[in-house]
Amino acid sequence: xxxxxxxxxxxxxxxxxxxxxxxxxxxxxxxxxxxxxxxxxxxxxxxxxxxxxxxxxxxxxxxxxxxxxxxxxxxxxxxxxxxxxxxxxxxxxxxxxxxxxxxxxxxxxxxxxxxxxxxxxxxxxxxxxxxxxxxxxxxxxxxxxxxxxxxxxxxxxxxxxxxxxxxxxxxxxxxxxxxxxxxxxxxxxxxxxxxxxxxxxxxxxxxxxxx
Amino acid sequence: xxxxxxxxxxxxxxxxxxxxxxxxxxxxxxxxxxxxxxxxxxxxxxxxxxxxxxxxxxxxxxxxxxxxxxxxxxxxxxxxxxxxxxxxxxxxxxxxxxxxxxxxxxxxxxxxxxxxxxxxxxxxxxxxxxxxxxxxxxxxxxxxxxxxxxxxxxxxxxxxxxxxxxxxxxxxxxxxxxxxxxxxxxxxxxxxxxxxxxxxxxxxxxxxxxx
DNA sequence: ACCGGATGATGCGTGGCACGCAACCTGTGC
DNA sequence: GCACAGGTTGCGTGCCACGCATCATCCGGT
Numbered sequence: 001x002x003x004x005x006x007x008x009x010x011x012x013x014x015x016x017x018x019x020x021x022x023x024x025x026x027x028x029x030x031x032x033x034x035x036x037x038x039x040x041x042x043x044x045x046x047x048x049x050x051x052x053x054x055x056x057x058x059x060x061x062x063x064x065x066x067x068x069x070x071x072x073x074x075x076x077x078x079x080x081x082x083x084x085x086x087x088x089x090x091x092x093x094x095x096x097x098x099x100x101x102x103x104x105x106x107x108x109x110x111x112x113x114x115x116x117x118x119x120x121x122x123x124x125x126x127x128x129x130x131x132x133x134x135x136x137x138x139x140x141x142x143x144x145x146x147x148x149x150x151x152x153x154x155x156x157x158x159x160x161x162x163x164x165x166x167x168x169x170x171x172x173x174x175x176x177x178x179x180x181x182x183x184x185x186x187x188x189x190x191x192x193x194x195x196x197x198x199x200x201x202x203x204x205x206x207x208x209x210x211x
Numbered sequence: 212x213x214x215x216x217x218x219x220x221x222x223x224x225x226x227x228x229x230x231x232x233x234x235x236x237x238x239x240x241x242x243x244x245x246x247x248x249x250x251x252x253x254x255x256x257x258x259x260x261x262x263x264x265x266x267x268x269x270x271x272x273x274x275x276x277x278x279x280x281x282x283x284x285x286x287x288x289x290x291x292x293x294x295x296x297x298x299x300x301x302x303x304x305x306x307x308x309x310x311x312x313x314x315x316x317x318x319x320x321x322x323x324x325x326x327x328x329x330x331x332x333x334x335x336x337x338x339x340x341x342x343x344x345x346x347x348x349x350x351x352x353x354x355x356x357x358x359x360x361x362x363x364x365x366x367x368x369x370x371x372x373x374x375x376x377x378x379x380x381x382x383x384x385x386x387x388x389x390x391x392x393x394x395x396x397x398x399x400x401x402x403x404x405x406x407x408x409x410x411x412x413x414x415x416x417x418x419x420x421x422x
Numbered sequence: 423a424c425c426g427g428a429t430g431a432t433g434c435g436t437g438g439c440a441c442g443c444a445a446c447c448t449g450t451g452c
Numbered sequence: 453g454c455a456c457a458g459g460t461t462g463c464g465t466g467c468c469a470c471g472c473a474t475c476a477t478c479c480g481g482t
Binding site for chain 2: 428429430431432433434
């Protein structure tokens with residue numbers, strides 16, 4: 001987007017950051033969820049073509065590097081919602097914005113699996129998803145005309161949306177679940193805006209005939 | 212509750228765990244959010260009356276030890292919901308269960324502030340709160356008669372509830388916010404079950420006290 | 423009450439990591 | 453072309469997680 005508007009310095013820095021993050025995730029996937037301890041900083045650094053010391057200038061832990069992509073993605077959620085027509089109802093706007101952002105490239109299954117099903121990565125993954133909440137809450141507050149400092153609705157909804165994205169991801173990764181991520185994501189987000197369904201019909205979710 | 216039903220061994224172990232967790236949180240509070248790096252493992256261990264090696268048998272990071280209490284609390288949420296009369300509507304049951312669990316002793320402001328406003332603790336704190344989601348989702352699924360493996364509603368709602376608790380905590384800690392934690396918590400949880408308030412009149416945050 | 427087994431608590435040693443520091447190299451603006 | 457700001461690298465330090473072997477303590481059966 002603004003890559004050309006940046007200094008060469010800045011662009012290189014960004015590229016380095018992405019290179020390290022990408023290398024970290026790739027190596028983590030190779031080792032699998034149980035071999036995370038085997039992914040040495042040295043390996044990540046050399047895979048990214050930088051010195052270990054430089055790696056450490058960008059990230060202060062392997063976990064942070066591995067989840068960098070998720071974190072970056074989360075940072076864009078607020079803006080994504082703002083870019084929806086303001087006439088659109090909140091529910092539709094949120095679903096459209098989130099779905100668009102998270103399915104432009106269908107997520108990398110292996111990467112998501114690594115990030116979401118590795119205990120040691122859990123904290124960082126949660127942190128990554130929660131990064132969306134602040135900006136999202138502001139965008140929601142703006143759209144609904146509420147004051148986020150006094151009304152909890154925007155923040156709670158933002159947290160719920162972030163949670164729904166997580167849940168959708170987890171569900172999508174489950175073996176035996178069919179359906180595109182987009183479908184599951186929409187379904188999960190719908191739940192956020194649907195008050196308690198005391199008796200709530202069967203088979204939503206990825207919901208085509210799997211039993 | 213079942214303390215007397217446990218083996219002496221088990222009880223001691225539990226006590227040690229709590230001692231370490233408590234010591235860790237106390238020391239962290241003393242150093243403040245910016246001095247977390249100064250809280251040495253050795254200090255925590257000796258403050259808890261155990262060897263550093265033993266500390267490491269219980270927790271594999273300072274963060275984990277500091278957030279142990281939050282984690283333990285989260286593990287009880289599922290059970291708390293199950294203990295509500297099954298005739299009660301989901302919303303009321305959840306609000307009652309969570310409020311009861313989180314306000315039996317009014318939370319320690321300093322401790323919560325430490326846990327929720329220290330970047331280095333953020334991941335572990337999120338992890339602690341998210342521990343409630345699994346059991347909570349199951350309890351919700353059971354109460355609403357939905358199959359959590361096919362329907363996303365239980366999991367999404369559980370995540371939303373966990374998020375609401377977090378948001379309530381953050382709001383409660385904000386300077387200038389009046390009102391008991393119980394009130395704020397109820398207000399936040401209400402948002403979860405309230406569909407989008409396109410025009411949403413009352414039902415604010417601190418509700419009673421503030422302007 | 424006694425004893426063998428199980429389980430937790432410790433000490434020690436090892437490998438790795440985060441980060442401060444200072445020198446070096448590379449774009450940038452004058 | 454030059455001096456400077458900013459990024460990269462190597463080195464050294466202190467801390468930490470964890471495997472292993474040992475010892476103390478608790479448990480259950482006889």
